[in-house]
Amino acid sequence: MAGGPALDRALADVSEELADSSFEYAMRDLYRGGGLRPYRSPFPFRCPDGVVIRLDVAFPWAWVATECDTRGFHSDVAPFNADRVRWSQAIQGGWALTWATWDRLERDPAGLLADVRALLARADRSRPPAMPAL
Numbered sequence: 001m002a003g004g005p006a007l008d009r010a011l012a013d014v015s016e017e018l019a020d021s022s023f024e025y026a027m028r029d030l031y032r033g034g035g036l037r038p039y040r041s042p043f044p045f046r047c048p049d050g051v052v053i054r055l056d057v058a059f060p061w062a063w064v065a066t067e068c069d070t071r072g073f074h075s076d077v078a079p080f081n082a083d084r085v086r087w088s089q090a091i092q093g094g095w096a097l098t099w100a101t102w103d104r105l106e107r108d109p110a111g112l113l114a115d116v117r118a119l120l121a122r123a124d125r126s127r128p129p130a131m132p133a134l
Contacts, residue, residue: 062123
């Protein structure tokens with residue numbers, strides 16, 4: 001059947017992956033297509049102040065994450081401000097962050113991939129991986 005292997009791969013990806021949005025899924029798909037292995041769902045991280053946040057697309061072994069920033073969700077003041085606080089907490093907790101928008105994903109996917117690869121290349125390999133908060 002035409003498209004069989006591609007459909008099988010997509011179904012396998014979906015069955016083992018959880019995403020809060022189609023944008024998060026598209027970012028993970030970009031990274032997987034580039035040979036990277038992001039965490040399978042938004043990564044729950046306990047910040048130094050005890051608050052648990054969810055990083056959109058994370059590489060816990062390297063303490064690197066991409067935050068997906070959309071106009072639809074971030075057009076209201078409260079979610080916009082909450083995300084900035086969350087990002088600050090992640091950085092204070094030791095994460096290196098990149099940001100992605102739908103526009104950039106459509107215009108410059110290679111640039112997004114290069115950004116995360118650069119952070120992954122600089123990761124301290126002797127640092128233990130981030131553990132998901134329970």
